[in-house]
Amino acid sequence: MTDLFEPLDDHPAYRQVANAIERKIVARALRTGDHLPSETDLARQFGVNRSTVREAIRELEIQGLIGRGRGEKRLKVTRPEPQRVSSDVSRALALHDVTFQELWEAMMALEPAAAEYAAARRTPAELQALTRAAARFRRDAGDTAAAVAAVVEFFTAVAKASGNRVLSLSQAPLNLLLAPALTQMIDRLAQARRRIQEAQEQITAAIRRKDRAEARTWMEKHIRDFKRGFDLRPILTAADEPSGRRKGGR
Amino acid sequence: MTDLFEPLDDHPAYRQVANAIERKIVARALRTGDHLPSETDLARQFGVNRSTVREAIRELEIQGLIGRGRGEKRLKVTRPEPQRVSSDVSRALALHDVTFQELWEAMMALEPAAAEYAAARRTPAELQALTRAAARFRRDAGDTAAAVAAVVEFFTAVAKASGNRVLSLSQAPLNLLLAPALTQMIDRLAQARRRIQEAQEQITAAIRRKDRAEARTWMEKHIRDFKRGFDLRPILTAADEPSGRRKGGR
DNA sequence: AGTGGCAAAATTGTCGGACAGTCGGATTAT
DNA sequence: ATAATCCGACTGTCCGACAATTTTGCCACT
Numbered sequence: 001m002t003d004l005f006e007p008l009d010d011h012p013a014y015r016q017v018a019n020a021i022e023r024k025i026v027a028r029a030l031r032t033g034d035h036l037p038s039e040t041d042l043a044r045q046f047g048v049n050r051s052t053v054r055e056a057i058r059e060l061e062i063q064g065l066i067g068r069g070r071g072e073k074r075l076k077v078t079r080p081e082p083q084r085v086s087s088d089v090s091r092a093l094a095l096h097d098v099t100f101q102e103l104w105e106a107m108m109a110l111e112p113a114a115a116e117y118a119a120a121r122r123t124p125a126e127l128q129a130l131t132r133a134a135a136r137f138r139r140d141a142g143d144t145a146a147a148v149a150a151v152v153e154f155f156t157a158v159a160k161a162s163g164n165r166v167l168s169l170s171q172a173p174l175n176l177l178l179a180p181a182l183t184q185m186i187d188r189l190a191q192a193r194r195r196i197q198e199a200q201e202q203i204t205a206a207i208r209r210k211d212r213a214e215a216r217t218w219m220e221k222h223i224r225d226f227k228r229g230f231d232l233r234p235i236l237t238a239a240d241e242p243s244g245r246r247k248g249g250r
Numbered sequence: 251m252t253d254l255f256e257p258l259d260d261h262p263a264y265r266q267v268a269n270a271i272e273r274k275i276v277a278r279a280l281r282t283g284d285h286l287p288s289e290t291d292l293a294r295q296f297g298v299n300r301s302t303v304r305e306a307i308r309e310l311e312i313q314g315l316i317g318r319g320r321g322e323k324r325l326k327v328t329r330p331e332p333q334r335v336s337s338d339v340s341r342a343l344a345l346h347d348v349t350f351q352e353l354w355e356a357m358m359a360l361e362p363a364a365a366e367y368a369a370a371r372r373t374p375a376e377l378q379a380l381t382r383a384a385a386r387f388r389r390d391a392g393d394t395a396a397a398v399a400a401v402v403e404f405f406t407a408v409a410k411a412s413g414n415r416v417l418s419l420s421q422a423p424l425n426l427l428l429a430p431a432l433t434q435m436i437d438r439l440a441q442a443r444r445r446i447q448e449a450q451e452q453i454t455a456a457i458r459r460k461d462r463a464e465a466r467t468w469m470e471k472h473i474r475d476f477k478r479g480f481d482l483r484p485i486l487t488a489a490d491e492p493s494g495r496r497k498g499g500r
Numbered sequence: 501a502g503t504g505g506c507a508a509a510a511t512t513g514t515c516g517g518a519c520a521g522t523c524g525g526a527t528t529a530t
Numbered sequence: 531a532t533a534a535t536c537c538g539a540c541t542g543t544c545c546g547a548c549a550a551t552t553t554t555g556c557c558a559c560t
Binding site: 026165 | 301
C-alpha cells in the first residue's frame with residue numbers, strides 16, 4: 001500500500017535559491033523596500049550561474065515578494081499586492097470549474113459580514129468611494145460591461161470599508177469570478193438593474209449612518225437577488241485578460 | 251490631475267511567452283494533463299532563446315498551471331493545487347501584518363457557513379474524516395503542536411465537507427494563519443482544550459445528523475471561543491530562522 | 501501479440517560568456 | 531544649487547555546451 005520510502009524531492013538549484021531568499025523575506029531579515037543585490041552578485045554569493053539566479057528571481061517576482069517600480073532596474077522587496085494574490089485565487093477557482101452556486105454561497109457568507117463591519121468602521125473617504133461606485137452603476141446601468149464593473153467596484157469598496165484585510169482579500173477573488181457570471185445574467189433579468197441599484201443605495205445609506213444591522217440585511221437581500229439568474233454550469237472566464245498585471249499607477 | 255499618458259508597461263519577452271501559454275491554458279486550448287512541447291521546441295515556436303522560455307516556464311510552474319510528476323521530465327498542464335494557492339494567500343496576509351481580530355472576523359463569517367453546508371451535504375467519507383480529526387484532537391490535546399494541527403485539520407475537514415470549493419479555498423488560508431496564533435493562545439487559557447473538544451464533538455454530531463442549524467450554531471460558539479485569547483498584535487508567523495538579525499548594512 | 505531489455509535520441513538543469521540598451525550616480529557645466 | 535553629461539553597473543536576451551536522465555524506437559525472446 002504505502003511505499004516505505006517517499007521520493008526525496010530533489011531541489012533544483014533555482015528553487016533552493018528562491019527559497020533561501022524567500023526565507024529572508026518572510027523572516028523580515030530583508031524588509032519591504034530593501035534593495036536586493038544585483039543578479040551577478042547573487043550568483044556569486046550562491047555560487048551558481050546568473051541564469052539560475054534569474055529563474056529563482058522569476059519565482060519570487062511572480063509571487064509578488066520582490067519587484068521593481070516602473071522603469072526601475074534594481075529589484076526590491078515588496079509585499080504581495082492583494083490584487084495579484086486574489087487574481088491567482090480566482091483563476092485557480094475558475095480552472096477548477098466551480099459553479100455559480102458555490103460562488104454564491106461564499107458571497108453570501110462574506111459580503112454581509114463585510115457590510116456589517118463597514119457600517120461600523122467606514123471612514124469618510126471609504127464612504128465616498130462607496131457612493132461613487134453606486135453612482136457609477138446608476139450612470140452606466142445601460143452599458144452591460146460598465147455596469148458589471150461598477151458592481152464589482154461596489155463590492156470591493158464595501159470590503160475595503162470593512163477595515164478588515166482578511167475579509168477584503170478573501171472577498172476579492174469572488175468579485176473576479178462574479179464579473180463574467182454577472183455579465184451573462186444581468187441581461188436575462190429585466191429588473192436586475194433596478195434591484196441592484198436599489199440595494200446599493202440602501203446599503204450605502206445604512207453604512208453612511210452606521211447602521212450595522214441594516215447594512216447586513218440589505219447586503220443579504222442584494223446577494224440573494226443574484227441567485228435568480230443562477231445556473232449550475234461552471235463559470236466561464238475564458239475570454240478575459242490573463243491576470244498577471246504589473247502594479248500600475250492608475 | 252490625471253496624467254495624459256499612462257506608462258506603457260514594457261513586456262519582457264519572458265512575460266509575453268508566459269502569458270501566451272497561460273492564455274492557451276485558461277482558454278482550455280491546452281487541457282489538464284496535456285504535455286507541453288519541449289523547451290527547445292517552445293523556443294523555436296516563439297522565436298526566442300531557450301533561456302527566455304525557461305524563465306517563462308518558471309512563472310507558470312510557480313503559479314501551478316504547469317508542473318510535472320515526481321521523476322518526470324516532460325512538463326504537463328496541471329490545475330493549481332488549492333493548497334499552494336492558499337499558502338500564497340496566507341503568506342501575503344502575514345506579510346501585511348493582519349491582526350488576529352481581522353482573522354477572527356473572517357473566520358466568523360466563513361466557518362459557520364461551511365459547517366451549515368457540511369451538515370447539508372457531507373458524504374460518509376467526509377464525515378469520517380471529521381470524526382477522525384476530532385479524535386485526533388482528543389488524543390493529542392496534551393501536545394500543543396499536535397493539538398493545533400488537529401484543530402486545523404478539523405476546520406479543513408468541515409470546509410471540505412461543505413462540498414463548496416470556493417468556501418473551502420477561501421477558508422484554507424485562514425487555517426494557516428490560525429495555527430501560529432492558536433499555538434500561542436491555547437496555553438494561556440486553561441479550559442481552552444476542553445472547550446475546543448466539546449465544540450468539535452457537538453459540531454461533528456450535528457453534521458452527522460444533518461442538523462444544519464445546530465452545526466452553524468455550534469461552529470459560531472466554537473469560533474467565538476477563540477476570541478478569548480485574542481490580541482491586537484499582528485500574527486507572528488514562523489519567526490524561525492534566527493538568521494538575518496546580525497549584520498545590518500543598511 | 502505481448503514483454504523485457506537496451507542503446508540512441510531528446511530533454512532538462514546549469515554553466516560560461518557576450519552584447520546592446522538602460523538606469524543610477526558621479527562629474528561637470530550653468 | 532541646478533541642470534546637462536558621461537561612464538559604469540545591470541538587466542534582458544542570446545549562443546553554445548555538457549552531464550545526467552528520460553523517453554523512445556527497435557529487436558530479440560517467449
